[in-house]
Amino acid sequence: MAGTRLTAEREGELYAAVLDLLREVGYDALTMDAVASRTRSSKATLYRQWGSKPELVARALRHSKPVSTADVDTGTLRGDFHALVERSDDCQLERDSALMRGLAQAVHQNPDLHQALRELLVAPELTGLDGLLRRAVDRGEIPAGTPALRYVPHMILGAFVARELIEDRSPDRAFLADYVDAVVLPALGVA
């Protein structure tokens, strides 16, 4: 079967298995052997298709979380943020949070993984968020040059991390919706 492309369905199954393993054992303990065994594939196939573990993990992450900001455009900044919150679900938020935890140390120790993550996952999200904010500036909702504009990703990440570390709970939609109204919009000068 050398040279055969995986079907999209099979590829999706593989990515899901990689993320399950990542949540269970963390990045360092995730081996290509474990992925091969869990998915009943050969290591040769994994390496041929993805080249390396960081690339496989980054692809799996990207597959699980398509850029969701692109088609949100409700006409107000508050509407856009709340539409983003509403389209997520609590179970997915909890799983995303587990992934972030498992990767925090790994991305620092693995420049390849960090690079792959930035290109595949972080950069598209930031671009989507950027578009959403730029429209709000264009509409006059946010004064151009508002200092908090460059820190919106920081505020949002903080909501996820502190919810875990301080409150010992997973972020859910009700919490995120409240955080948007209490922190993100006021920091941007939007009432």
Add this chain to the structure above:
Amino acid sequence: MAGTRLTAEREGELYAAVLDLLREVGYDALTMDAVASRTRSSKATLYRQWGSKPELVARALRHSKPVSTADVDTGTLRGDFHALVERSDDCQLERDSALMRGLAQAVHQNPDLHQALRELLVAPELTGLDGLLRRAVDRGEIPAGTPALRYVPHMILGAFVARELIEDRSPDRAFLADYVDAVVLPALGVA
């Protein structure tokens, strides 16, 4: 020497070695054997003095970072926050950030460690921050009931995490000072 208390100096050396190990290898790989070997002490002494690895790690963290909010009182909220930023140093901030990374996954997998960390490190910090914010409310700088009041720790943690994950840099004083002015104060309605 059974029953002999360690001197304060010796205790400080031990804690410093524990934190060095934590930054180097992470929590899971940090064994009592490694601590004993690095500090030339016996495992019996370590267990007698601290009881368990989570407790030893939590104590070491607490020792390295005394509550620094308690004696800050400049008369304005902006002054208080900037005094906190100025009294930290960039090297220390980078080391704190490395510790947070190394512990993110560990606290989730070890309820004992999470509990010890909350009691010894997080709770006192939150109390200190709370006092600082309460004084600002009492002075009339922040209207009582401002929704962002309950999310100040979230905003601050976000600054640390996103600086690493998105900007790929350690937080430093200049960045934190800018973040305070751009995000924390506006979210609290303080110009």
